[in-house]
Amino acid sequence: MPQVIQVSHLRKVYGKTIAVDDLSLEVNEGEIFGMVGPNGAGKTTTIECVEGLRCPDSGEVRVLDLDPQKQEHSLRLLIGTQLQQTQLPERLKVGEAFDLFASFYPNPDDWMVLLKRLGLQEKKDTFISRLSGGQQQRLSIGLALVNKPKLVFFDELTTGVDPQARHAIWDLVREIQAEGRTVFMTTHLMEEAEKLCDRVAIVDHGNVVAMGSPASLVRKLAPESRVVFTPVKAFDLQVLKKINSVSHVDQDGQKVIVYGRSIAISQPPLISEVVNLLSTQGVTYEDIRMEQPTLEDVFLLLTGRAMRD
Protein backbone atom coordinates (compact mmCIF):
# COMPACT_ATOMS: atom_id res chain seq x y z
CA MET A 1 0.00 0.00 0.00
CA PRO A 2 1.48 3.40 -0.88
CA GLN A 3 2.45 5.63 1.98
CA VAL A 4 1.08 9.17 2.11
CA ILE A 5 3.04 10.37 5.12
CA GLN A 6 6.59 9.48 6.05
CA VAL A 7 8.14 10.96 9.16
CA SER A 8 11.63 9.93 10.16
CA HIS A 9 13.70 11.03 13.11
CA LEU A 10 11.61 14.16 13.63
CA ARG A 11 12.87 16.47 16.36
CA LYS A 12 11.44 19.76 17.59
CA VAL A 13 12.60 21.73 20.60
CA TYR A 14 10.97 24.79 22.15
CA GLY A 15 13.53 26.56 24.28
CA LYS A 16 14.58 23.91 26.76
CA THR A 17 11.56 21.66 26.22
CA ILE A 18 12.05 18.80 23.83
CA ALA A 19 8.58 18.46 22.30
CA VAL A 20 9.38 15.75 19.78
CA ASP A 21 12.47 13.60 19.84
CA ASP A 22 13.49 11.15 17.12
CA LEU A 23 9.92 10.34 16.15
CA SER A 24 9.27 8.17 13.11
CA LEU A 25 6.03 6.93 11.61
CA GLU A 26 4.36 6.16 8.30
CA VAL A 27 0.75 6.52 7.29
CA ASN A 28 -0.67 4.34 4.52
CA GLU A 29 -3.07 5.52 1.90
CA GLY A 30 -6.72 5.08 2.83
CA GLU A 31 -6.29 4.38 6.52
CA ILE A 32 -7.37 6.25 9.60
CA PHE A 33 -4.17 6.71 11.54
CA GLY A 34 -4.30 7.99 15.09
CA MET A 35 -1.69 9.44 17.36
CA VAL A 36 -2.58 8.95 21.00
CA GLY A 37 -0.74 10.11 24.04
CA PRO A 38 -1.02 12.16 27.22
CA ASN A 39 -1.14 15.96 27.11
CA GLY A 40 2.23 17.37 26.21
CA ALA A 41 3.39 14.13 24.58
CA GLY A 42 4.16 15.92 21.32
CA LYS A 43 1.09 14.97 19.28
CA THR A 44 0.15 18.45 18.17
CA THR A 45 3.74 19.42 17.43
CA THR A 46 4.09 16.32 15.27
CA ILE A 47 0.86 16.84 13.35
CA GLU A 48 1.73 20.51 12.79
CA CYS A 49 5.19 19.61 11.46
CA VAL A 50 3.50 17.19 9.07
CA GLU A 51 1.01 19.87 8.01
CA GLY A 52 3.88 22.26 7.36
CA LEU A 53 2.71 24.71 10.01
CA ARG A 54 5.85 24.18 12.04
CA CYS A 55 9.42 23.76 10.94
CA PRO A 56 11.14 20.68 12.39
CA ASP A 57 14.57 21.20 13.94
CA SER A 58 15.76 18.02 12.31
CA GLY A 59 14.43 14.87 10.72
CA GLU A 60 12.57 14.32 7.52
CA VAL A 61 8.90 14.73 6.70
CA ARG A 62 7.32 13.80 3.37
CA VAL A 63 3.60 14.25 2.77
CA LEU A 64 2.01 13.13 -0.51
CA ASP A 65 5.56 13.11 -1.91
CA LEU A 66 6.01 16.77 -1.02
CA ASP A 67 8.24 18.57 1.43
CA PRO A 68 5.84 20.46 3.73
CA GLN A 69 8.36 23.25 4.25
CA LYS A 70 9.60 23.80 0.72
CA GLN A 71 6.38 22.94 -1.12
CA GLU A 72 3.93 24.33 1.39
CA HIS A 73 1.62 25.93 -1.14
CA SER A 74 1.24 22.78 -3.27
CA LEU A 75 0.60 20.78 -0.12
CA ARG A 76 -2.08 23.21 1.11
CA LEU A 77 -4.09 22.54 -2.05
CA LEU A 78 -4.08 18.78 -1.46
CA ILE A 79 -4.71 18.49 2.27
CA GLY A 80 -7.54 19.44 4.59
CA THR A 81 -6.81 20.66 8.08
CA GLN A 82 -8.74 20.96 11.29
CA LEU A 83 -6.71 22.67 13.96
CA GLN A 84 -7.03 22.48 17.69
CA GLN A 85 -8.50 25.61 19.26
CA THR A 86 -8.84 27.90 16.33
CA GLN A 87 -11.85 30.04 15.92
CA LEU A 88 -13.14 32.07 13.08
CA PRO A 89 -14.57 35.54 13.72
CA GLU A 90 -17.62 35.04 15.92
CA ARG A 91 -19.89 37.18 13.77
CA LEU A 92 -19.15 35.17 10.67
CA LYS A 93 -22.08 33.06 9.44
CA VAL A 94 -21.71 29.36 8.70
CA GLY A 95 -22.50 29.76 5.00
CA GLU A 96 -20.12 32.69 4.70
CA ALA A 97 -17.33 30.65 6.24
CA PHE A 98 -17.82 27.90 3.65
CA ASP A 99 -18.07 30.41 0.81
CA LEU A 100 -14.90 32.12 2.01
CA PHE A 101 -12.86 28.95 2.40
CA ALA A 102 -14.09 27.63 -0.95
CA SER A 103 -12.77 30.82 -2.56
CA PHE A 104 -9.27 30.01 -1.29
CA TYR A 105 -9.01 26.96 -3.57
CA PRO A 106 -8.98 26.70 -7.36
CA ASN A 107 -11.34 23.75 -7.56
CA PRO A 108 -13.53 23.59 -4.45
CA ASP A 109 -16.33 21.19 -3.63
CA ASP A 110 -19.96 22.27 -3.76
CA TRP A 111 -20.20 23.52 -0.20
CA MET A 112 -23.99 23.49 -0.13
CA VAL A 113 -23.85 19.70 -0.52
CA LEU A 114 -21.20 19.54 2.16
CA LEU A 115 -23.35 21.62 4.48
CA LYS A 116 -26.24 19.19 4.03
CA ARG A 117 -24.00 16.18 4.68
CA LEU A 118 -22.81 17.72 7.92
CA GLY A 119 -26.37 18.42 9.00
CA LEU A 120 -25.65 22.14 9.07
CA GLN A 121 -27.92 23.28 6.24
CA GLU A 122 -30.33 24.91 8.67
CA LYS A 123 -27.43 26.74 10.29
CA LYS A 124 -26.31 28.38 7.05
CA ASP A 125 -27.26 31.86 8.27
CA THR A 126 -26.31 31.33 11.90
CA PHE A 127 -23.37 33.12 13.47
CA ILE A 128 -20.53 30.74 14.24
CA SER A 129 -20.56 31.88 17.87
CA ARG A 130 -24.13 30.55 18.24
CA LEU A 131 -23.23 26.97 17.29
CA SER A 132 -22.97 24.20 19.86
CA GLY A 133 -19.63 22.52 20.47
CA GLY A 134 -20.54 19.59 18.23
CA GLN A 135 -21.78 21.88 15.45
CA GLN A 136 -18.60 23.94 15.64
CA GLN A 137 -16.53 20.78 15.25
CA ARG A 138 -18.66 19.66 12.28
CA LEU A 139 -18.11 23.08 10.75
CA SER A 140 -14.36 22.75 11.18
CA ILE A 141 -14.49 19.27 9.60
CA GLY A 142 -16.50 20.73 6.73
CA LEU A 143 -14.02 23.52 6.16
CA ALA A 144 -11.24 20.93 6.09
CA LEU A 145 -13.09 19.09 3.30
CA VAL A 146 -13.97 22.05 1.11
CA ASN A 147 -11.03 21.49 -1.27
CA LYS A 148 -11.79 17.77 -1.74
CA PRO A 149 -8.51 16.80 -0.03
CA LYS A 150 -6.81 13.40 -0.43
CA LEU A 151 -5.48 13.62 3.10
CA VAL A 152 -7.25 15.13 6.10
CA PHE A 153 -5.78 16.12 9.45
CA PHE A 154 -7.85 16.19 12.63
CA ASP A 155 -6.31 17.41 15.86
CA GLU A 156 -8.34 16.53 18.98
CA LEU A 157 -11.54 16.40 17.00
CA THR A 158 -13.98 15.57 19.75
CA THR A 159 -12.59 17.50 22.69
CA GLY A 160 -15.40 19.28 24.51
CA VAL A 161 -18.11 17.50 22.54
CA ASP A 162 -20.96 15.56 24.17
CA PRO A 163 -21.28 11.77 23.58
CA GLN A 164 -24.09 12.00 21.00
CA ALA A 165 -22.22 14.53 18.94
CA ARG A 166 -19.05 12.50 19.34
CA HIS A 167 -20.65 9.44 17.78
CA ALA A 168 -21.99 11.55 14.92
CA ILE A 169 -18.48 12.90 14.32
CA TRP A 170 -17.02 9.38 14.35
CA ASP A 171 -19.53 8.34 11.69
CA LEU A 172 -18.47 11.33 9.66
CA VAL A 173 -14.79 10.39 9.90
CA ARG A 174 -15.61 6.84 8.75
CA GLU A 175 -17.51 8.28 5.79
CA ILE A 176 -14.53 10.44 4.92
CA GLN A 177 -12.39 7.31 4.88
CA ALA A 178 -14.98 5.42 2.79
CA GLU A 179 -14.65 8.13 0.14
CA GLY A 180 -11.05 7.07 -0.28
CA ARG A 181 -9.37 9.74 1.79
CA THR A 182 -6.64 9.16 4.32
CA VAL A 183 -7.16 10.51 7.83
CA PHE A 184 -4.34 11.44 10.18
CA MET A 185 -5.65 12.35 13.62
CA THR A 186 -4.61 12.90 17.18
CA THR A 187 -6.73 12.13 20.21
CA HIS A 188 -6.32 11.59 23.89
CA LEU A 189 -9.49 9.49 24.06
CA MET A 190 -8.54 5.83 23.96
CA GLU A 191 -12.08 4.81 23.13
CA GLU A 192 -11.99 7.09 20.11
CA ALA A 193 -8.70 5.66 18.89
CA GLU A 194 -9.86 2.10 19.42
CA LYS A 195 -13.18 2.55 17.62
CA LEU A 196 -12.00 4.74 14.79
CA CYS A 197 -8.39 4.08 13.91
CA ASP A 198 -7.00 1.34 11.71
CA ARG A 199 -3.61 1.94 13.25
CA VAL A 200 -2.41 3.99 16.17
CA ALA A 201 0.90 5.29 17.36
CA ILE A 202 1.15 5.71 21.12
CA VAL A 203 3.30 8.75 21.72
CA ASP A 204 4.92 9.70 25.01
CA HIS A 205 7.69 12.19 25.77
CA GLY A 206 7.94 13.05 22.09
CA ASN A 207 8.50 9.51 20.99
CA VAL A 208 6.48 6.64 19.53
CA VAL A 209 6.36 3.95 22.20
CA ALA A 210 4.12 1.52 20.31
CA MET A 211 2.51 1.35 16.89
CA GLY A 212 0.02 -0.99 15.27
CA SER A 213 -3.67 -1.76 15.03
CA PRO A 214 -5.47 -1.29 18.35
CA ALA A 215 -6.32 -5.01 18.49
CA SER A 216 -2.75 -6.12 17.85
CA LEU A 217 -1.41 -3.72 20.46
CA VAL A 218 -3.85 -5.08 23.01
CA ARG A 219 -2.98 -8.66 22.11
CA LYS A 220 0.71 -7.98 22.27
CA LEU A 221 0.97 -5.65 25.22
CA ALA A 222 -2.00 -6.16 27.52
CA PRO A 223 -3.02 -9.75 27.14
CA GLU A 224 -4.58 -10.12 30.58
CA SER A 225 -8.33 -10.35 30.88
CA ARG A 226 -10.11 -9.61 34.11
CA VAL A 227 -12.98 -11.35 35.83
CA VAL A 228 -14.77 -9.13 38.30
CA PHE A 229 -17.38 -10.33 40.81
CA THR A 230 -18.79 -9.52 44.23
CA PRO A 231 -18.87 -12.48 46.66
CA VAL A 232 -21.87 -12.60 48.99
CA LYS A 233 -19.63 -13.73 51.84
CA ALA A 234 -15.91 -13.25 52.23
CA PHE A 235 -13.76 -16.26 51.31
CA ASP A 236 -10.09 -17.12 51.01
CA LEU A 237 -8.98 -15.53 47.76
CA GLN A 238 -5.98 -17.85 47.56
CA VAL A 239 -8.15 -20.64 46.17
CA LEU A 240 -8.42 -18.68 42.91
CA LYS A 241 -4.69 -19.14 42.40
CA LYS A 242 -5.42 -22.83 41.74
CA ILE A 243 -6.42 -21.88 38.26
CA ASN A 244 -3.32 -22.09 36.07
CA SER A 245 -4.00 -19.05 33.95
CA VAL A 246 -4.62 -16.73 36.89
CA SER A 247 -1.70 -14.38 37.43
CA HIS A 248 -2.90 -12.46 40.42
CA VAL A 249 -5.99 -11.48 42.40
CA ASP A 250 -6.96 -8.08 43.67
CA GLN A 251 -9.63 -6.80 45.95
CA ASP A 252 -11.34 -3.45 45.49
CA GLY A 253 -13.78 -2.93 48.35
CA GLN A 254 -16.34 -5.74 48.05
CA LYS A 255 -15.25 -6.52 44.51
CA VAL A 256 -12.78 -9.26 43.63
CA ILE A 257 -10.72 -8.86 40.47
CA VAL A 258 -9.05 -11.90 38.98
CA TYR A 259 -6.35 -11.26 36.40
CA GLY A 260 -5.34 -13.94 33.99
CA ARG A 261 -4.31 -14.87 30.50
CA SER A 262 -6.43 -16.88 28.17
CA ILE A 263 -4.63 -16.55 24.92
CA ALA A 264 -4.72 -20.07 23.58
CA ILE A 265 -7.94 -20.87 21.77
CA SER A 266 -7.90 -24.41 23.17
CA GLN A 267 -7.97 -23.00 26.69
CA PRO A 268 -11.36 -22.31 28.24
CA PRO A 269 -12.08 -18.63 28.82
CA LEU A 270 -11.00 -17.30 32.18
CA ILE A 271 -14.55 -16.59 33.28
CA SER A 272 -15.70 -20.20 32.91
CA GLU A 273 -12.75 -21.43 34.92
CA VAL A 274 -13.50 -18.94 37.68
CA VAL A 275 -17.21 -19.85 37.68
CA ASN A 276 -16.34 -23.57 37.88
CA LEU A 277 -13.95 -23.06 40.74
CA LEU A 278 -16.34 -20.87 42.70
CA SER A 279 -19.15 -23.42 42.41
CA THR A 280 -16.92 -26.33 43.49
CA GLN A 281 -15.83 -24.18 46.47
CA GLY A 282 -19.44 -23.30 47.23
CA VAL A 283 -18.81 -19.57 46.98
CA THR A 284 -21.89 -17.54 46.07
CA TYR A 285 -21.47 -14.27 44.26
CA GLU A 286 -23.29 -11.64 42.23
CA ASP A 287 -22.49 -9.33 39.31
CA ILE A 288 -19.89 -11.50 37.66
CA ARG A 289 -18.45 -10.21 34.42
CA MET A 290 -15.42 -10.51 32.24
CA GLU A 291 -13.53 -7.43 31.12
CA GLN A 292 -11.39 -7.55 28.01
CA PRO A 293 -8.25 -5.47 27.97
CA THR A 294 -8.57 -2.30 25.95
CA LEU A 295 -6.27 0.18 24.33
CA GLU A 296 -6.56 2.19 27.52
CA ASP A 297 -4.88 -0.64 29.44
CA VAL A 298 -2.08 -0.70 26.90
CA PHE A 299 -1.80 3.05 27.11
CA LEU A 300 -1.61 3.13 30.90
CA LEU A 301 0.83 0.24 30.88
CA LEU A 302 3.14 2.15 28.52
CA THR A 303 2.75 5.68 29.81
CA GLY A 304 2.20 4.98 33.50
CA ARG A 305 -0.50 6.20 35.81
CA ALA A 306 1.28 9.24 37.18
CA MET A 307 -0.50 12.55 36.80
CA ARG A 308 0.76 14.75 34.01
CA ASP A 309 0.94 18.53 33.47
Added chain:
Amino acid sequence: MRGFWKLTWVEIKLYFRIPIMAFFTLALPPMLLLLFGSIFGNVPNPAYGGYGTVDVSVPAYSALIICLSALLSLPITLASYRERGTLRRYRATPVSPATVLGAQLVVQFLMTLAGMGLLVLLGKLVYHIRFDGNAWEVLAAFALSCLSFFAVGLLLAGILPSVRLASIVGNVLLYPMIYLSGATIPSQIMPEGVQKFSQFIPLTHVVTFLQGLWRGENWSQHTTEAIILSALLVVCSLAALKAFRWE
Protein backbone atom coordinates in the same frame (compact mmCIF):
# COMPACT_ATOMS: atom_id res chain seq x y z
CA MET B 1 -7.51 36.90 -6.21
CA ARG B 2 -11.01 35.52 -5.69
CA GLY B 3 -10.01 34.72 -2.12
CA PHE B 4 -8.83 38.29 -1.61
CA TRP B 5 -12.11 39.89 -2.70
CA LYS B 6 -14.19 37.37 -0.77
CA LEU B 7 -12.15 38.02 2.34
CA THR B 8 -12.45 41.78 1.84
CA TRP B 9 -16.22 41.50 1.47
CA VAL B 10 -16.48 39.29 4.56
CA GLU B 11 -14.37 41.77 6.52
CA ILE B 12 -16.63 44.65 5.49
CA LYS B 13 -19.66 42.74 6.75
CA LEU B 14 -17.88 41.89 10.00
CA TYR B 15 -16.92 45.55 10.41
CA PHE B 16 -20.57 46.48 10.68
CA ARG B 17 -21.62 43.44 12.70
CA ILE B 18 -19.37 44.41 15.59
CA PRO B 19 -20.09 48.11 15.22
CA ILE B 20 -17.76 49.57 17.85
CA MET B 21 -15.19 50.55 15.26
CA ALA B 22 -17.89 51.69 12.85
CA PHE B 23 -19.10 53.98 15.63
CA PHE B 24 -15.68 55.59 16.02
CA THR B 25 -15.02 56.04 12.32
CA LEU B 26 -18.47 56.72 10.93
CA ALA B 27 -20.65 58.08 13.74
CA LEU B 28 -18.48 59.88 16.28
CA PRO B 29 -16.73 62.36 13.93
CA PRO B 30 -19.99 63.58 12.35
CA MET B 31 -21.41 63.95 15.87
CA LEU B 32 -18.41 66.06 16.86
CA LEU B 33 -18.83 68.14 13.73
CA LEU B 34 -22.48 68.81 14.51
CA LEU B 35 -21.70 69.55 18.15
CA PHE B 36 -18.93 72.07 17.52
CA GLY B 37 -20.73 73.39 14.46
CA SER B 38 -23.75 74.17 16.62
CA ILE B 39 -21.55 75.87 19.23
CA PHE B 40 -19.28 77.94 17.00
CA GLY B 41 -21.16 77.98 13.70
CA ASN B 42 -19.07 78.29 10.56
CA VAL B 43 -18.45 82.02 10.46
CA PRO B 44 -15.09 83.08 8.98
CA ASN B 45 -12.51 83.40 11.74
CA PRO B 46 -9.22 85.27 11.30
CA ALA B 47 -7.51 82.73 13.58
CA TYR B 48 -8.23 80.08 10.89
CA GLY B 49 -7.13 82.31 8.02
CA GLY B 50 -10.63 83.43 7.31
CA TYR B 51 -12.15 79.95 7.40
CA GLY B 52 -14.86 78.82 9.78
CA THR B 53 -14.66 76.21 12.54
CA VAL B 54 -16.39 73.56 10.42
CA ASP B 55 -14.19 74.34 7.40
CA VAL B 56 -11.04 73.47 9.36
CA SER B 57 -12.68 70.69 11.35
CA VAL B 58 -13.54 68.52 8.35
CA PRO B 59 -9.88 67.86 7.40
CA ALA B 60 -8.89 67.74 11.10
CA TYR B 61 -11.49 65.12 11.93
CA SER B 62 -10.45 63.19 8.83
CA ALA B 63 -7.02 62.97 10.43
CA LEU B 64 -8.75 61.81 13.63
CA ILE B 65 -10.48 59.00 11.73
CA ILE B 66 -7.21 57.93 10.14
CA CYS B 67 -5.68 57.73 13.60
CA LEU B 68 -8.61 55.76 15.06
CA SER B 69 -8.58 53.24 12.22
CA ALA B 70 -4.82 52.85 12.32
CA LEU B 71 -4.14 52.71 16.05
CA LEU B 72 -7.28 50.99 17.34
CA SER B 73 -9.34 49.27 14.69
CA LEU B 74 -6.53 47.69 12.68
CA PRO B 75 -4.29 46.38 15.49
CA ILE B 76 -7.18 45.22 17.68
CA THR B 77 -8.81 43.33 14.81
CA LEU B 78 -5.57 41.62 13.86
CA ALA B 79 -4.63 40.90 17.47
CA SER B 80 -8.02 39.31 18.06
CA TYR B 81 -7.65 37.19 14.92
CA ARG B 82 -4.32 36.03 16.20
CA GLU B 83 -5.60 35.42 19.71
CA ARG B 84 -8.59 33.40 18.46
CA GLY B 85 -6.42 31.39 16.10
CA THR B 86 -8.19 32.77 13.03
CA LEU B 87 -4.84 33.69 11.47
CA ARG B 88 -3.55 30.19 12.13
CA ARG B 89 -6.59 28.74 10.44
CA TYR B 90 -6.03 30.94 7.40
CA ARG B 91 -2.42 29.86 7.42
CA ALA B 92 -3.52 26.27 6.96
CA THR B 93 -5.13 27.25 3.64
CA PRO B 94 -3.34 28.38 0.47
CA VAL B 95 -4.00 32.10 1.15
CA SER B 96 -0.89 34.18 1.70
CA PRO B 97 -0.28 36.60 4.56
CA ALA B 98 -0.41 39.38 1.96
CA THR B 99 -3.99 38.39 1.14
CA VAL B 100 -5.09 38.35 4.76
CA LEU B 101 -3.39 41.64 5.66
CA GLY B 102 -4.23 43.25 2.33
CA ALA B 103 -7.95 42.57 2.78
CA GLN B 104 -7.82 44.07 6.25
CA LEU B 105 -5.98 47.17 5.00
CA VAL B 106 -8.41 47.67 2.12
CA VAL B 107 -11.36 47.47 4.50
CA GLN B 108 -9.81 49.91 6.97
CA PHE B 109 -9.00 52.29 4.12
CA LEU B 110 -12.50 52.13 2.68
CA MET B 111 -14.06 52.74 6.10
CA THR B 112 -11.72 55.65 6.80
CA LEU B 113 -12.53 57.09 3.39
CA ALA B 114 -16.23 56.64 4.07
CA GLY B 115 -15.76 58.46 7.39
CA MET B 116 -14.20 61.42 5.62
CA GLY B 117 -16.89 61.26 2.95
CA LEU B 118 -19.58 61.55 5.60
CA LEU B 119 -17.87 64.57 7.15
CA VAL B 120 -17.62 66.30 3.78
CA LEU B 121 -21.22 65.52 2.97
CA LEU B 122 -22.46 66.74 6.32
CA GLY B 123 -20.28 69.87 6.11
CA LYS B 124 -21.57 70.67 2.65
CA LEU B 125 -25.22 70.07 3.43
CA VAL B 126 -25.42 71.66 6.88
CA TYR B 127 -22.65 74.26 6.95
CA HIS B 128 -21.90 74.93 3.26
CA ILE B 129 -18.20 74.46 3.95
CA ARG B 130 -15.60 76.15 1.81
CA PHE B 131 -13.25 73.96 -0.14
CA ASP B 132 -10.55 75.72 -2.15
CA GLY B 133 -8.24 72.78 -2.83
CA ASN B 134 -7.85 70.18 -5.51
CA ALA B 135 -9.84 67.09 -4.58
CA TRP B 136 -7.26 64.72 -6.11
CA GLU B 137 -4.40 66.28 -4.20
CA VAL B 138 -6.38 66.02 -0.98
CA LEU B 139 -7.20 62.39 -1.72
CA ALA B 140 -3.56 61.61 -2.48
CA ALA B 141 -2.48 63.20 0.82
CA PHE B 142 -5.26 61.32 2.59
CA ALA B 143 -4.08 58.05 1.04
CA LEU B 144 -0.45 58.67 2.02
CA SER B 145 -1.50 59.54 5.56
CA CYS B 146 -3.62 56.38 5.77
CA LEU B 147 -0.82 54.18 4.47
CA SER B 148 1.79 55.51 6.86
CA PHE B 149 -0.52 55.33 9.86
CA PHE B 150 -1.74 51.86 8.89
CA ALA B 151 1.91 50.80 8.79
CA VAL B 152 2.16 51.93 12.42
CA GLY B 153 -0.98 49.91 13.17
CA LEU B 154 0.45 46.81 11.49
CA LEU B 155 3.61 47.18 13.50
CA LEU B 156 1.57 47.44 16.71
CA ALA B 157 -0.40 44.34 15.70
CA GLY B 158 2.87 42.51 15.15
CA ILE B 159 4.58 43.37 18.39
CA LEU B 160 1.65 43.39 20.82
CA PRO B 161 0.79 39.84 21.82
CA SER B 162 -2.83 40.24 22.91
CA VAL B 163 -6.02 42.17 22.29
CA ARG B 164 -5.77 43.62 25.79
CA LEU B 165 -2.35 45.01 25.21
CA ALA B 166 -3.19 46.19 21.70
CA SER B 167 -6.10 48.21 23.01
CA ILE B 168 -4.16 49.63 25.95
CA VAL B 169 -1.17 50.68 23.85
CA GLY B 170 -3.44 51.89 21.05
CA ASN B 171 -5.36 54.13 23.44
CA VAL B 172 -2.25 55.40 25.19
CA LEU B 173 -0.80 56.46 21.84
CA LEU B 174 -4.11 57.71 20.52
CA TYR B 175 -5.31 60.17 23.15
CA PRO B 176 -2.30 62.48 23.43
CA MET B 177 -2.03 62.41 19.66
CA ILE B 178 -5.60 63.38 18.88
CA TYR B 179 -5.70 66.16 21.48
CA LEU B 180 -2.26 67.67 20.82
CA SER B 181 -2.13 67.35 17.04
CA GLY B 182 -5.03 69.61 16.23
CA ALA B 183 -7.14 66.67 15.09
CA THR B 184 -9.84 67.46 17.65
CA ILE B 185 -8.93 70.79 19.27
CA PRO B 186 -7.59 73.37 16.79
CA SER B 187 -3.84 73.80 17.43
CA GLN B 188 -4.23 77.54 16.82
CA ILE B 189 -5.76 77.93 20.27
CA MET B 190 -2.99 75.96 22.01
CA PRO B 191 -0.08 77.57 23.87
CA GLU B 192 3.09 77.99 21.86
CA GLY B 193 4.97 75.35 23.84
CA VAL B 194 2.35 72.74 23.04
CA GLN B 195 2.39 73.77 19.39
CA LYS B 196 6.16 73.24 19.30
CA PHE B 197 5.90 69.88 21.02
CA SER B 198 3.16 68.77 18.68
CA GLN B 199 5.61 68.92 15.79
CA PHE B 200 6.98 65.64 17.13
CA ILE B 201 3.58 64.00 16.85
CA PRO B 202 3.09 62.34 13.44
CA LEU B 203 -0.62 63.09 13.42
CA THR B 204 0.09 66.84 13.54
CA HIS B 205 1.60 66.54 10.09
CA VAL B 206 -1.47 64.78 8.76
CA VAL B 207 -3.64 67.61 10.11
CA THR B 208 -1.36 70.30 8.68
CA PHE B 209 -1.15 68.48 5.35
CA LEU B 210 -4.87 67.96 4.91
CA GLN B 211 -5.87 71.42 6.16
CA GLY B 212 -3.27 73.05 3.90
CA LEU B 213 -4.43 71.25 0.77
CA TRP B 214 -8.00 72.00 1.79
CA ARG B 215 -7.22 75.72 1.69
CA GLY B 216 -5.84 75.41 -1.82
CA GLU B 217 -2.15 74.94 -1.11
CA ASN B 218 -0.43 72.21 -3.07
CA TRP B 219 1.90 69.27 -2.35
CA SER B 220 5.03 71.30 -3.11
CA GLN B 221 4.22 73.53 -0.16
CA HIS B 222 3.99 70.48 2.11
CA THR B 223 7.13 68.54 1.30
CA THR B 224 8.02 68.36 5.01
CA GLU B 225 4.76 66.57 5.80
CA ALA B 226 5.07 64.33 2.74
CA ILE B 227 8.63 63.35 3.67
CA ILE B 228 7.82 62.69 7.33
CA LEU B 229 4.80 60.56 6.46
CA SER B 230 6.69 58.67 3.74
CA ALA B 231 9.54 57.95 6.12
CA LEU B 232 7.04 56.70 8.71
CA LEU B 233 5.50 54.49 6.05
CA VAL B 234 8.79 52.94 4.96
CA VAL B 235 10.23 52.41 8.43
CA CYS B 236 7.05 51.00 9.99
CA SER B 237 6.25 48.79 6.99
CA LEU B 238 9.66 47.17 7.11
CA ALA B 239 9.46 46.74 10.87
CA ALA B 240 5.90 45.39 10.60
CA LEU B 241 7.01 42.89 7.98
CA LYS B 242 9.63 41.58 10.39
CA ALA B 243 7.31 41.62 13.38
CA PHE B 244 4.32 39.89 11.78
CA ARG B 245 3.34 36.60 13.42
CA TRP B 246 0.58 34.14 12.59
CA GLU B 247 0.27 33.04 16.21
